[in-house]
Amino acid sequence: MEKFAQRLKQCREQKKSSNPNWTQKFVADKIGMARTTYTAYENGTKLPPLDIVDNLASLLEVSTDYLLGRTDIKEPNNIDSNAEFEAWVNDPRSKILFKEFNESSEEQKEALLKMWEILKNQGKL
Structure with a gap:
C-alpha cells in the first residue's frame, strides 16, 4: 500500500512539474471522486x-503494475510492440x-521448426 501511495504521488507531481494544473483536486x-478520497490514496x-x-x-x-509496485517499468504496454505485431498479422506472407503451418501434420511442423532453427543458427534470419 505504501509503494502505491508513493508512486501515485510521484507520478502526479511529475506531471505537475510541467503543468501546474495537476493538483490533487485536478x-x-x-x-x-472527492479530493479527500484521492488524498487518502496518495497518503496511503x-x-x-x-x-x-x-x-x-x-x-x-x-x-497499473508500475503503480502497484510490481515493476519499475512505467510505460503501459509498449505501443511499438503492438504496432509491430499488427504489421506482422496483416502481412499477407505471415497469413x-x-x-499452412496450422494445416500441416505434426511431422511437417517439427521439420519446419528444425529448418527454422538451422536458418537462424546460420545467421540467415
Whole structure:
C-alpha cells in the first residue's frame, strides 16, 4: 500500500512539474471522486478499487503494475510492440505461413521448426 501511495504521488507531481494544473483536486475531478478520497490514496490511508487504479494509471500514462509496485517499468504496454505485431498479422506472407503451418501434420511442423532453427543458427534470419 505504501509503494502505491508513493508512486501515485510521484507520478502526479511529475506531471505537475510541467503543468501546474495537476493538483490533487485536478486528478480527483478527472477520476470523478472527492479530493479527500484521492488524498487518502496518495497518503496511503486508503486503497482504491481496481477500476480506479486502472483509471489512474491511464490518466497518469503509466502501467497499473508500475503503480502497484510490481515493476519499475512505467510505460503501459509498449505501443511499438503492438504496432509491430499488427504489421506482422496483416502481412499477407505471415497469413500464408500461419495458415499452412496450422494445416500441416505434426511431422511437417517439427521439420519446419528444425529448418527454422538451422536458418537462424546460420545467421540467415
